[in-house]
Amino acid sequence: xxxxxxxxxxxxxxxxxxxxxxxxxxxxxxxxxxxxxxxxxxxxxxxxxxxxxxxxxxxxxxxxxxxxxxxxxxxxx
Amino acid sequence: xxxxxxxxxxxxxxxxxxxxxxxxxxxxxxxxxxxxxxxxxxxxxxxxxxxxxxxxxxxxxxxxxxxxxxxxxxxxxxxxxxxxxxxxxxxxxxxxxxxxxxxxxxxxxxxxxxxxxxxxxxxxxxxxxxxxxxxxxxxxxxxxxxxxxxxxxxxxxxxxxxxxxxxxxxxxxxxxxxxxxxxxxxxxxxxxxxxxxxxxxxxxxxxxxxxxxxxxxxxxxxxxxxxxxxxxxxxxxxxxxxxxxxxxxxxxxxxxxxxxxxxxxxxxxxx
Amino acid sequence: xxxxxxxxxxxxxxxxxxxxxxxxxxxxxxxxxxxxxxxxxxxxxxxxxxxxxxxxxxxxxxxxxxxxxxxxxxxxxxxxxxxxxxxxxxxxxxxxxxxxxxxxxxxxxxxxxxxxxxxxxxxxxxxxxxxxxxxxxxxxxxxxxxxxxxxxxxxxxxxxxxxxxxxxxxxxxxxxxxxxxxxxxxxxxxxxxxxxxxxxxxxxxxxxxxxxxxxxxxxxxxxxxxxxxxxxxxxxxxxxxxxxxxxx
Amino acid sequence: xxxxxxxxxxxxxxxxxxxxxxxxxxxxxxxxxxxxxxxxxxxxxxxxxxxxxxxxxxxxxxxxxxxxxxxxxxxxxxxxxxxxxxxxxxxxxxxxxxxxxxxxxxxxxxxxxxxxxxxxxxxxxxxxxxxxxxxxxxxxxxxxxxxxxxxxxxxxxxxxxxxxxxxxxxxxxxxxxxxxxxxxxxxxxxxxxxxxxxxxxxxxxxxxxxxxxxxxxxxxxx
Numbered sequence: 054x055x056x057x058x059x060x061x062x063x064x065x066x067x068x069x070x071x072x073x074x075x076x077x078x079x080x081x082x083x084x085x086x087x088x089x090x091x092x093x094x095x096x097x098x099x100x101x102x103x104x105x106x107x108x109x110x111x112x113x114x115x116x117x118x119x120x121x122x123x124x125x126x127x128x129x130x
Numbered sequence: 131x132x133x134x135x136x137x138x139x140x141x142x143x144x145x146x147x148x149x150x151x152x153x154x155x156x157x158x159x160x161x162x163x164x165x166x167x168x169x170x171x172x173x174x175x176x177x178x179x180x181x182x183x184x185x186x187x188x189x190x191x192x193x194x195x196x197x198x199x200x201x202x203x204x205x206x207x208x209x210x211x212x213x214x215x216x217x218x219x220x221x222x223x224x225x226x227x228x229x230x231x232x233x234x235x236x237x238x239x240x241x242x243x244x245x246x247x248x249x250x251x252x253x254x255x256x257x258x259x260x261x262x263x264x265x266x267x268x269x270x271x272x273x274x275x276x277x278x279x280x281x282x283x284x285x286x287x288x289x290x291x292x293x294x295x296x297x298x299x300x301x302x303x304x305x306x307x308x309x310x311x312x313x314x315x316x317x318x319x320x321x322x323x324x325x326x327x328x329x330x331x332x333x334x335x336x337x338x339x340x341x342x343x344x345x346x347x348x349x350x351x352x353x354x355x356x357x358x359x360x361x362x363x364x365x366x367x368x369x370x371x372x373x374x375x376x377x378x379x380x381x382x383x384x385x386x387x388x389x390x391x392x393x394x395x396x397x398x399x400x401x
Numbered sequence: 402x403x404x405x406x407x408x409x410x411x412x413x414x415x416x417x418x419x420x421x422x423x424x425x426x427x428x429x430x431x432x433x434x435x436x437x438x439x440x441x442x443x444x445x446x447x448x449x450x451x452x453x454x455x456x457x458x459x460x461x462x463x464x465x466x467x468x469x470x471x472x473x474x475x476x477x478x479x480x481x482x483x484x485x486x487x488x489x490x491x492x493x494x495x496x497x498x499x500x501x502x503x504x505x506x507x508x509x510x511x512x513x514x515x516x517x518x519x520x521x522x523x524x525x526x527x528x529x530x531x532x533x534x535x536x537x538x539x540x541x542x543x544x545x546x547x548x549x550x551x552x553x554x555x556x557x558x559x560x561x562x563x564x565x566x567x568x569x570x571x572x573x574x575x576x577x578x579x580x581x582x583x584x585x586x587x588x589x590x591x592x593x594x595x596x597x598x599x600x601x602x603x604x605x606x607x608x609x610x611x612x613x614x615x616x617x618x619x620x621x622x623x624x625x626x627x628x629x630x631x632x633x634x635x636x637x638x639x640x641x642x643x644x645x646x647x648x649x
Numbered sequence: 650x651x652x653x654x655x656x657x658x659x660x661x662x663x664x665x666x667x668x669x670x671x672x673x674x675x676x677x678x679x680x681x682x683x684x685x686x687x688x689x690x691x692x693x694x695x696x697x698x699x700x701x702x703x704x705x706x707x708x709x710x711x712x713x714x715x716x717x718x719x720x721x722x723x724x725x726x727x728x729x730x731x732x733x734x735x736x737x738x739x740x741x742x743x744x745x746x747x748x749x750x751x752x753x754x755x756x757x758x759x760x761x762x763x764x765x766x767x768x769x770x771x772x773x774x775x776x777x778x779x780x781x782x783x784x785x786x787x788x789x790x791x792x793x794x795x796x797x798x799x800x801x802x803x804x805x806x807x808x809x810x811x812x813x814x815x816x817x818x819x820x821x822x823x824x825x826x827x828x829x830x831x832x833x834x835x836x837x838x839x840x841x842x843x844x845x846x847x848x849x850x851x852x853x854x855x856x857x858x859x860x861x862x863x864x865x866x867x868x869x870x871x
Contacts, residue, residue: 054443054444055443055444055445055446055447056443062442062443065452065453065454065456066447066452066453066454067452067453068452068453068454068518069453071454071457071514071515071517071518072453072454072456072457072514074510074514075457075460075461075510075511075514075515076442076457076460078507078510078511078514079460079464079507079510079511082503082506082507082510083503083507083616083620086499086500086503086620087619087620087623090620090623090624090627091623093623093624093627094623094626094627094630097627097630097631097634098630098642098643098646098647099647101630101634101639101640101643102643102644102646102647104634104673105640105643183761186757186760186761187761190746190749190753190757193748193749193753194746194748194749197748197749197785198748253746256742257742257743257744257745257746257747258740258741258742258743258744259744259745259746261710261738261740261742261744262738262744262758262761262762263761264710265708265709265710265733265736265738266733266761266762266763267730267731267733267734267762267763268761269730324566327562327563327566331546331559331562331563332546332549334550335549335550337549338549341542341545341546341549344538344541344542344545345542345545345546345563347538348535348538348539348542348567348570348574349566349567349570351535351574351577351578352570352573352574352576352577355577355578355580355581356577359580359581359584380573387569391562391565391566394483394562395559395562398555398558398559398562399559400710401552401555401710401711401712551672552671552672554712554714634673635670635675
């Protein structure tokens, strides 16, 4: 152990600001990167799920339209 | 405008009527001709010489540039104006100016090249002639090389010609003039070659302009460093052949590698 | 060698492989990093010249060397994607770019924070810092180009070409900046010469370095997984996965 | 999905299991086709169904998401120069430079693809552009630009023609003349692959093979 007390540890022999700035910045950047990478997974999955829902809706609408057209044609005939 | 358009349309109609006869004749003619079989794949119609393809594209690009002179003049004006701004911003002391002259001239040349790079492939991409070039039987790197050479002739060469004038304005050391010209002569082609890679990558992107500078400027750093150092060394009266040799090496390196990168990038951009 | 690699060229297999690999990597990197950082901050001796500010070294140097290393790894991936048309290599290159850029940024910030007490200024045009700055620009260029394309496959190819052009240029840039620096060396004398490292400084450094490398592996795996999903969203296995995941 | 009938001759172009995805939408998947000498192939489908994408993939301009394209049973990436010597692609964009005259444009276009330029004036006349040879293309209309580009067809002796909407902005008479040219080209052993919104008039329906692309909302493979 190089330090006798906690305040000494924080002070880092007068270089505290610079040391903690470096460690803090590094921790912050890495944490952001880690969290965004982790969150990206769920985001992509929801994105794909949403797209699938949209496609299903469009397909249903198309099928419905076809049916209506058919009915319409039968009526006109 | 509308009047003019209308009249062209009318003439078109008239010509159309006259040409109906011509077309019919032509068709008969071509039916007669077309007992000639389609070419077999093995033999090209004309020997495809690299030189021929190179000259063809070069001639075309120069013709277009000659008819569109502002593309040529605007980067040059930009170069001159940027350089004249520095004495106004820094102060007219001859000593300071001559100290920073090589850097100013080179940075301005870099930016002027960057400004002019956009037209290298953009209009060809817009009107579809780039596609046609990529689909031609010639190797892409020859066509690309011709386009880059044309670009250098249009933008790089005028920079070199006007640089001594700007050097006078900035009180460049008298010993450095040859060094300035030599570095520009060897360095500006490198700028065109490396820049072409950036343009080829960004040509399909809508707002490619700002991105282009981000991609290309870091690659220009070695040229800038060695060129300005050569000019500085020349001002001290020392030999600067070492720096020149390195710029020449950069030139030959980019000359051999860049066209292939550009070809690959164009294929991606037109996809 | 290629035969051995072949099953991993299948996106589904490599997705699940990455998933399995992740917990192991995370645990290992957590272990190494906590040992290394505690050792570096609490137990490693202070430098006789630089005092406790030397502790920045334990992040700065791993970050700087990893930033270079990731760029080279990216170039290898880009090369194999362009030459052998490996789509997964594309995905891995795309996963690496932001990680590399972050580590470059860390190297720059810690470099500046170390420079202030040592040189009395936040920034000096030191050869290594300048190279690192240019490397950051190269990374940002690759990322920006990647984002500019709508189609992921095209984006990967374009960014790959740029990466290769960059990797050819990095040694040239590095050399030219070193040379420029010796040329313009004025009043500043680099205090960050090679400090003779004693063993009790070297060990925590090794732990930190391995820990950071493993952390890089973890983040790349996380991003690689996302890239695979995004690029294969039309595949049935992805659809199945999404269905199972969203019904939970 | 669609397989064109097979003759005994070597196919000029064949494609195996093409899959194309644009903007995260599946345009077509596992499309295999075979185009023989003498075929006139019309690619049909509503807007956005991937007609242009298919033609660009067949010409080698775009890469498919999956699948292979062969020229005379060789992968086109393996025989790029040979394939391009036998290919004429005409896209949405005419490739005409406004700064050059009609004749210069055609000359360049011909020379780039290895033709001699002696007959370019006659070819311009065939597309109703005699009299405009010396006018700058920027003074001409869009239809005239397309005709400058199409003039190359009249001299082309390459077997594979891939034409994306060749009739856009072309008048009736020009269309008839082009259709005649296509029939002729098919007769002499070439093939024509084209997209068009209007029906082909003078070519008999039994001569035309159709590839129909459907607009799909899908983005999933089965």
